[in-house]
Amino acid sequence: MPFIPHTEEEVRQMLDAIGANSIDDLFDEIPSELRSFSLDRIPDGLPEMEVAQLMHERARKDSNVHCFIGAGAYDHHIPSAVWEIATRGEFYSAYTPYQAEASQGTLQLLYEYQSMMAALMAMDVSNASLYDGASALGEAILMAIRAHRKSKSKKILVPRSLHPAYRAAANTIVKNQNIELIDIPFDETTGKTSLTALNEYAGTDITALVIGQPNFFGVLDDVDELTRWAEENNAMIIAVVNPLAMSILKPPGQWGNNGADIACGEGQPLGIPLSSGGPYFGFMCATQKIVRQMPGRIIGRTVDLDGKQGFSLTLQAREQHIRRSKATSNICTNQGLMVTAATIHMSLLGAEGLARAAAASHDKHRKLVSGLSAIPGVEVKFNTPVFNETVIRLPKKSSEVLESLAADNILAGFDLADDYPELGDALLVCSTEKQSDQSIDLFIEKLEKIC
């Protein structure tokens, strides 16, 4: 019996102690009509060897591709030590650190994580993570509404150049609470948020402005200008950023005159493998002033009875298990395992290592784009600096191009046709520092043949 240690003798012994004749007796409080069914459609159990064969076969089917897709998930180098340590049983199979004395490993690590994220974002405080970047945005919006005491409108300005899945997920979270997400268009030439469009709301009651950096198109926006607009209009500023890019770009805490109020986004680029989109982790940082409105777990440093330094969960009274229906959020989990990996990753790379990885991604990407744009008929859509992704326009239907290239195992990019039909036949192509020159050359060669 896999994973069940009981011998027949032990079962007998235990039933005797209970005073029952069989294990079935233990279910006698359950109406018998609820207990009859068969599970025919569930396969029999398999020994580990056979499950391994099955999984190897399935993994093989999806292997050996050249991937040029970004769109919110990025393939960066992850040191081997990161996952070797993160999957140690003491981290992997530990529970939430409610008994602090028995969880000082996890708690100290989370405190270090909070400190690193706050430093990376140049903000005062961080929580111990949320589910992912998209839901973090949803939570940030709820937080801004709670924290902004003077605004009553519950109107949030969201650039259309923000990841479409983030806008959709945020909408799912907020739609039953009378909150209005208002689309702000982007400039067709630059790909940046249109200040003209923004100015239509100048002088009105806006609770928050969301600013992405880079935005979904990879474009670097005028974050100082946008932040100052929000400051002048008494709106809170929610930054949605790529944390790796923040090692080389101006971080949200330094935007505009006073910096962003809340910074959030997807932590995946910090040591988390692509893994079909999850598990990742959402990060959230904020100013000291609004720390009590921050959802999710927070770890604090304190002392024990002997005056020795220790760490524990703090500000728990805001959370669901105490505040229940009035909680800051229903969230219970943080992405403990992912944050463990990210913290080890950030420690291994340090500020300089992160900056080199970011710069190398940018550099590799320039090489890719310069090669692609040299192909007749292929052009770069926006005339603006980017981080590591670019929108390119194609001379043929984007879905056809993707299919042709996929036949050569080249996953050429993210098709923008569904979400941004106004861009025409356009792909969002990405490359990180991990892309090999051979891969890039192959992509360029094959695309040229098609165009």
Place this chain on the structure above:
Amino acid sequence: MLIFEQSSKGRRAHAQSPATRASLDDLPSELLRDTPPLMPEVSEMQAVRHYTRLSQKNFSIDTHFYPLGSCTMKYNPRACNSLAMLPGLVDRHPYAPESHSQGFLSCMHDLQEILKEVTGMKAVSLAPMAGAQGEFAGVAMIKAYHDSRDDTARNEIIVPDAAHGTNPASAVMCGYKIKEIPTRDDGDIDVDALKQALGPQTAGIMLTNPSTVGVFERRIQEIAALVHEAGGLLYYDGANLNAILGKVRPGDMGFDVIHMNLHKTFSTPHGGGGPGAGPVGVSKRLEPFLPIPMVDHDGTAYRFVSADDRPQSIGRLSAFAGNAGILLRAYIYARLLGREGMTRVAEYSTLNANYMLKKMQAAGFEAAYPERRATHEFIITLRKEARELGVTAMDFAKRLLDYGVHAPTTYFPLLVPECFLIEPTETESIDALDSFIEAMIKIREEAETEADMVKGAPYTLPVRRLDDVKAARELDITWSPDS
């Protein structure tokens, strides 16, 4: 010592970054960072040593018996991790085309089917990333259902007073008001109170079965009929699915929507606080509202079901496909267990819990519901010990740590004073259970003769009891060099 305190300026893990820093001169200088962030500056060896040593300060399933009620701390098979991280799976991009994703998609589809079958529901979405998100999705679907029928007067969700905090929190996030009903002394909910609470304003009820007090809700079929008659729907919180897996199915009990906690029942890693996975299952009438994405098989190949296929879906909950890597681990676990293995989960977790209950009662500890069978968990109340010896459940919990056992869940559910909610799970042997009981007996003896010693526990861990008040009053949640 913190990792920051071991830093030395200029120290780096040189093997982990490119040899040079590429130029950024094509980027506008006003967009660039002018001062580097304050991060650790340590060597690779220092980082490895630091985090390895931190790990050794933790209790974990791999190192300690961890009978946390309602958390299902069962063994996490190592194969689930290594096979989920195979190349091809671990590096698959979420937006890889279906033509190159049949391996991954087949695992997701199979998992959907397995979860449907074992819970007796008609359709499953794997999208929610945790139990609380599953609850949110479930309640949002209830709302979408009533809205689609223009039944908009229904603005209340009924919740037992013993419910987990995420239940009312999730309902409020969907715009509902909460109506609480009491639990009786025998552990079942008060059906008379339920009848009073039901009406045209009832959107639904959120229940766990077995309930949070560790007993089976015996009148569940009657409760289901009452709620349905009043026009409401039933939501099942799957936190305690381990007690009935393969033995009873929520679909058969009359539930319209359920969420499962894969990090409990399907043994995916607790990871120091997450990630979880909270798939939802529904009856036929709620199928159109399921969150996307889901996976379908069109006769030839596996494909994603998207927003266009499901115009009435409550929408997407995450950027991609939920916690895919966790779903893979759950799938691998389900294949290792198989049909018989799942039924054995319920049987042996229930055997272990009932054995512990009887032995603890025999040792003189007070069960909260002595007339009831334990399910996969049970509650002991230490109110007598608290009153007579001045030693509380918290004190017992801390002293258990010195005996090498992680304490059970304390002070939940809120309605049993000084309680321990104990869940051994099916993967623990009789030796582990007996050791726990012996430790409890010893601690009670200690409480009788040296109460102050017990109140000062733990003594053998990296820290003693921590000052939580100081932590909240003098908030120190970010390190700085002058701290």
Place this chain on the structure above:
Amino acid sequence: MSYIPSDLLFTSSHEWIRDEGDDTVTIGITDHAQELLGDLVFIELPEVGDTIESGGEAGVVESVKAASDVFSPVSGEVIEVNEDLVDSPELVNEQAYDNGWIYKIKLADPAELDGLLNAEAYTEVVEADEH
């Protein structure tokens, strides 16, 4: 048994009210309430100038194990809040009826005071609670 001053008025949700005689009242939470909550770590104060209805939320008192709403027993305008509680929330534990006061209201309808509990009636509430 917690301390219950005889010259104050009370609510069953454990707020105390002192009638200052000039159509204003001072409000705090009782000794019993602070005992239940434990060491307070943070007090969310209402804002001066806020208008509150009787039964409405006036703030939150937060301890390590609970966060409780403070309800206003009367309607009116908040004219003063106890700023000392920002740095020293423990004043509510140590001096619930004196320096632990939370806020002051200018009454919209002085007759609302008639609906409040006197010390005797509140004593019964506490006894029932402690049972």
